[in-house]
Amino acid sequence: MENTSLWLKNKILLGMTPKEYLKINLTLPNLIAALILCVSVPIMVYRIIYGLGPSTNLSDNYPWGLWIGFDILVGIALAAPGLTLGTAVHLFGMKKYHPFVRPAILSSLLGYIFAVIALMFDLGRYYRIPYLLVWSWGFTSILFLIGWHFFLYINISIVEFSPVLFEWLNLKKWKDFFSKLTVWATIFGVIIAAGHQSALGALYLAARAKLYPLWYSPLLPIFFLLSAIFAGISMVIVESALSHRFFANQIKDFDHAEFDQLTLGLGKAASSALFIYFLLKVFDLVRTENWVYLNTSYGYLYLVEVLGFVLVPAMIFLYAVRQQNAKLTRFAGLLTVLGVVLNRLDVSIVAFNWYLPASQKYYPRWTEIMLTLGVITMLVLSYRFIVNRMAILHAHEESEPESMPMAGKKQAVNF
Amino acid sequence: MGIDRREFLKRTAAIAGVTLLGGSSIAHAADKKDFSKFFTDNTANERDWKIWEKRKKQSQPNGEPYGILVDTTFCIGCRRCEWACNNWNKNPNQPVEKFEASVNEKNSVFNDVRRTHAGNFTVVNRFEKKDRDPVYVKKQCMHCVDPACLNACFVDAFRKTPEGPVIYNPNVCIGCRYCMVSCPFGIPAYEYFSAFHPQITKCTMCYDRVVDGRMPACVENCPAGALIFGSRSELIKTARRRIDSNPGRYINHIYGEQEAGGTSWLYLSPVDFDQIGLRTDVGTTPVPDLTKGYLLGVKIFEMVSAWPLVFGAYYAVSKLREHRNDKHAGGPSDTGKKT
Ligand code: SF4
Ligand code: SF4
Ligand code: SF4
Numbered sequence: 001m002e003n004t005s006l007w008l009k010n011k012i013l014l015g016m017t018p019k020e021y022l023k024i025n026l027t028l029p030n031l032i033a034a035l036i037l038c039v040s041v042p043i044m045v046y047r048i049i050y051g052l053g054p055s056t057n058l059s060d061n062y063p064w065g066l067w068i069g070f071d072i073l074v075g076i077a078l079a080a081p082g083l084t085l086g087t088a089v090h091l092f093g094m095k096k097y098h099p100f101v102r103p104a105i106l107s108s109l110l111g112y113i114f115a116v117i118a119l120m121f122d123l124g125r126y127y128r129i130p131y132l133l134v135w136s137w138g139f140t141s142i143l144f145l146i147g148w149h150f151f152l153y154i155n156i157s158i159v160e161f162s163p164v165l166f167e168w169l170n171l172k173k174w175k176d177f178f179s180k181l182t183v184w185a186t187i188f189g190v191i192i193a194a195g196h197q198s199a200l201g202a203l204y205l206a207a208r209a210k211l212y213p214l215w216y217s218p219l220l221p222i223f224f225l226l227s228a229i230f231a232g233i234s235m236v237i238v239e240s241a242l243s244h245r246f247f248a249n250q251i252k253d254f255d256h257a258e259f260d261q262l263t264l265g266l267g268k269a270a271s272s273a274l275f276i277y278f279l280l281k282v283f284d285l286v287r288t289e290n291w292v293y294l295n296t297s298y299g300y301l302y303l304v305e306v307l308g309f310v311l312v313p314a315m316i317f318l319y320a321v322r323q324q325n326a327k328l329t330r331f332a333g334l335l336t337v338l339g340v341v342l343n344r345l346d347v348s349i350v351a352f353n354w355y356l357p358a359s360q361k362y363y364p365r366w367t368e369i370m371l372t373l374g375v376i377t378m379l380v381l382s383y384r385f386i387v388n389r390m391a392i393l394h395a396h397e398e399s400e401p402e403s404m405p406m407a408g409k410k411q412a413v414n415f
Numbered sequence: 416m417g418i419d420r421r422e423f424l425k426r427t428a429a430i431a432g433v434t435l436l437g438g439s440s441i442a443h444a445a446d447k448k449d450f451s452k453f454f455t456d457n458t459a460n461e462r463d464w465k466i467w468e469k470r471k472k473q474s475q476p477n478g479e480p481y482g483i484l485v486d487t488t489f490c491i492g493c494r495r496c497e498w499a500c501n502n503w504n505k506n507p508n509q510p511v512e513k514f515e516a517s518v519n520e521k522n523s524v525f526n527d528v529r530r531t532h533a534g535n536f537t538v539v540n541r542f543e544k545k546d547r548d549p550v551y552v553k554k555q556c557m558h559c560v561d562p563a564c565l566n567a568c569f570v571d572a573f574r575k576t577p578e579g580p581v582i583y584n585p586n587v588c589i590g591c592r593y594c595m596v597s598c599p600f601g602i603p604a605y606e607y608f609s610a611f612h613p614q615i616t617k618c619t620m621c622y623d624r625v626v627d628g629r630m631p632a633c634v635e636n637c638p639a640g641a642l643i644f645g646s647r648s649e650l651i652k653t654a655r656r657r658i659d660s661n662p663g664r665y666i667n668h669i670y671g672e673q674e675a676g677g678t679s680w681l682y683l684s685p686v687d688f689d690q691i692g693l694r695t696d697v698g699t700t701p702v703p704d705l706t707k708g709y710l711l712g713v714k715i716f717e718m719v720s721a722w723p724l725v726f727g728a729y730y731a732v733s734k735l736r737e738h739r740n741d742k743h744a745g746g747p748s749d750t751g752k753k754t
Contacts, residue, residue: 051610053453060452060532060604063592091727124590124605124613128570136570136587142706143593144569145713191721195713202709206567206597209697221709353601 011168014388033377040374043367047121055367061353062362064122069348071118071372073200074341077224079111080232081239082157083193088269090186097262100236102164102392106383107239109157114379116150121371142202149196156192159185168390197228204347212351214293214302217284220347223277230273231340234313237266237333243393250393260326267329270336271317278310298354305346309339450507454534455609459504463622464584467576470626480579481625482647482679483634484654485553487691488664489641492518492525492551494539496633496642500555503621503632506534528692531555533606536618537633542691550684552691553633553642555618556581556602557671558679563702564617567597572615579647579679580620588614599675599697620679647679654683676701 013021047055058065081104088094089101120126133151138144159181166175201224208216217223243250244259285291293299313335320328349362387393494514501508517523525541537555544550562581565573569591572584583603590613595603606613621631629635630644643650654669670682675697682693689695 049610051608051613052605053607056607058605058607060530060595061601063595063605122591124592124609125588125611126590128587128589131570131587131589136572138567138569138571140566140703140706140710141569141571141593142710143567143591145710147569187721187727191717195717198709199713202706203593203596205705205709206563206702208702208705209599209694210596210601218705218708221712 011389033381036370036373036377040370040377043371044121044374046367047371052122052124055365055371057362057365057368059360059362061356061360062349064348064352065362066349066364066368066372067118067122069345070341071122071375072115073344073348075111075115075118076200077197077228077231077340077344078235078337079108079115080193080197080228081105081236082108082160082232083190083197084229084232084269085236086160086186087190090183091190097265099393100240100262100266103239103243103387104232104236105157105160106164106386106392107235109154109161110379110382110386112150112154112157114375114382116154117378118372118375142199142206146196146199146203149192149199153189153192153196156185156189160189164390164392193228194225198222198225200224201347207352210353211347212293212298212302212354213288213290214285214298215347215351217288219280219284222280226273226277226280227340227343230270230277230336233266233270233273234333234336234340237263237270237330238337241330241333243387247387247393250387260324263326263329264321264324267317267332268321270333271314271321274310274314274317274336278306278314281306281310298351301346301350305339305342309335309342313339451532451535452604453608454507454532455606455613457504457506457534457606457614457616459506459536459619459623460583460614460616461585463580463582463619464574464586466623466626467574467582478578479646479648480577480679481620481644482558482579482650482681483620483631484643484645484650484681484683486641486643486654486657486683487550487552488683488685489639490539490551490553491639491641492539492541492549493638494518495636495638496553497535497537497539499632499636500537500618501535503624504536504619506536529554530604531602531617532604533608533616535604536616540692542686544686544690547685550686550691552682552684552693554692555633555680556620557600557675558618558620559675559701560677560679561675561701561703563597563599563675564594564603566703566706567593569593576622578622578625580622580625581679582619582622583615583617585612585614590614597702599694599702647681650681654681657683673699675699676704 009015009017016024043055052058056065056067081100085097085100085104089097120129123129132144132147159178162178163175163182166172166178198221201220201222204211204216204220205218240259240263294303313332316328316332316335320326320332353361494517495511498508498511498514500506517525528540528542529538531538531554537553539551539553542550542552558579558581560575562573562575564583565575565581568588570587570589572588573581573594574584575581590605592603592605592615594615595601595605603615603617605615621629621633624631634642634644643653645653651669651672654672658665658667658669665683665685666687668684668688670684670688670693671678671680676699682688684691684693687695
């Protein structure tokens with residue numbers, strides 16, 4: 001009893017008494033989070049009790065709405081940091097990016113877990129999800145591939161993440177065991193992640209008659225994979241900037257110059273990926289002679305997406321790297337992330353069933369938006385919870401596994 | 416008979432669910448009295464699947480697959496097929512007179528182009544034409560030769576039966592609705608208003624009747640001879656003959672012969688098909704072929720690329736080990752490489 005409460009105090013409450021802990025957590029961001037959850041948790045319950053009909057704007061014409069378009073398509077693309085950074089560091093041996101690896105793996109792990117949680121609300125009979133794994137196999141389905149790959153990838157991410165977890169629990173033996181598996185998990189992870197990132201695009205290969213021609217292409221899987229790669233890199237840029245601001249207390253001896261250098265390096269990689277993607281898009285447009293569609297309202301949207309959110313950030317990245325401007329790199333990273341959000345929503349919602357009259361088109365219901373917001377809030381809170389407790393941001397400096405004196409070390413957490 | 420009591424209560428509950436949180440787009444449709452969207456607990460699809468499972472065990476002689484030819488030039492828009500379909504499949508129904516009255520009503524269902532819904536496997540739409548009489552077109556599942564829905568389903572809930580109908584098994588469906596995304600004709604509908612056991616619904620091509628040697632309910636009830644049931648290959652010949660021997664009556668195309676790889680339902684029309692709500696841009700490639708190449712590619716990628724990656728990893732691991740051995744004496748920073 002005594003031991004458990006001590007453990008709780010040290011590990012969960014960061015060495016504070018419950019009262020202190022609560023007090024220190026009474027902050028504006030936390031209040032906002034609580035407010036969001038107060039609305040979205042009842043909506044989740046409402047969805048379960050009343051079904052999809054009353055809680056969403058989904059229709060027979062729009063079987064997939066915000067929960068697939070945003071929570072899955074956007075969510076998974078933005079959860080690619082683990083894929084990109086893991087590959088760079090563990091496979092290509094770019095050791096200098098090592099400080100980014102743990103946060104990247106954590107965001108991938110949480111990204112996938114919460115995407116799947118959100119998916120549960122979208123599935124009509126979520127309680128049957130095990131059928132997919134053990135009971136009834138649709139081998140010809142792209143979605144089958146995705147389902148299995150999600151399952152495998154979450155397991156891989158858990159393996160990749162477990163050294164951190166066991167370090168936190170002071171279980172050195174376990175930590176060492178899983179550390180040895182890391183390289184293997186990364187390999188397997190790269191294959192699996194490339195498979196399902198592209199498969200998300202391949203889902204729409206079947207919808208040729210429904211997607212606006214500018215977005216439909218046999219190259220969709222490649223577009224999705226490539227954009228997941230630059231989305232992943234850009235997410236690392238944006239996330240690390242945010243973490244370094246909000247978790248400054250976690251990072252001792254923080255070397256600004258070095259951090260900026262690494263950011264620029266990431267920017268360079270992102271810009272190459274963006275340029276390849278852009279060239280492929282142009283090639284695709286020329287090949288299909290789809291440019292006749294450019295002078296329509298859908299065409300304008302397409303141009304905004306491909307020029308404003310692909311070409312422009314690619315140039316900004318390039319310019320920023322040349323000017324050694326880390327701030328600009330971060331801005332370009334943000335732009336790229338927004339571009340990927342736009343692209344996924346275009347494919348799944350805007351350009352989907354484009355020929356229907358406006359009255360039959362889909363727009364998300366407020367309940368759908370709130371539920372999505374709720375899931376994102378939970379993700380952010382979990383991320384923060386873990387970062388404040390485990391060696392995510394400061395792994396680099398103090399990873400001698402013998403000495404992980406957690407308690408007392410991180411007193412200064414302020415939310 | 417109108418709406419029966421249980422039905423009415425269920426709809427009221429569904430609508431109450433809608434209005435509780437303010438209007439949704441489906442709620443708007445409720446104003447237009449299209450209750451078929453709210454219908455739940457359809458049993459037709461499940462019943463047909465059970466019959467299929469039973470037949471699978473006995474070995475039945477496989478005849479030629481059936482089809483249905485819709486000659487839109489004969490259709491008078493009486494909507495009796497809708498009534499018959501609802502009646503046979505136990506979907507919400509109304510007296511047949513109400514269906515027949517639509518043709519002459521000013522504010523009838525014909526003012527909108529409708530689609531199939533949870534409690535509505537087939538609909539007849541009217542397409543007004545300037546220089547000729549309106550064209551009435553029945554719409555339902557096309558029962559594709561190589562169905563997109565079957566290919567899309569990740570728990571393999573669809574079957575193409577040797578008789579022609581494409582049937583669906585609600586007992587494994589998880590409700591991902593990818594089949595709805597995939598179907599090029601926009602046919603499968605979902606029971607969005609069932610909270611705990613929603614299912615996909617669609618026309619069964621009356622599999623239960625067809626295997627008994629009867630024609631589908633809608634065909635049997637068509638008073639104008641617009642629907643003909645028979646073997647698909649015979650129907651294509653019939654259609655061709657009609658086009659050839661009645662110059663000017665039809666455009667020279669049998670919709671469904673090639674569309675999306677061919678369908679069991681075939682259409683003849685006096686005007687271009689895209690003018691009567693049938694998509695002419697679905698192409699002649701079966702939808703499954705659009706994803707086959709990719710799936711094969713992924714499999715090859717996963718197997719082929721796995722090896723160099725695995726060797727690369729092995730190399731990386733052994734290098735790491737060497738490195739560690741070198742520094743064994745005192746390199747505490749080394750362990751930091753692993754995550
Ligand atoms: S029309 Fe649609 S639902 Fe019917 S068999 Fe073809 S793909 Fe399946
Ligand atoms: S909704 Fe059901 S039938 Fe349709 S693809 Fe998903 S699991 Fe299969
Ligand atoms: S074939 Fe049967 S299920 Fe299909 S529309 Fe006709 S009556 Fe309805």
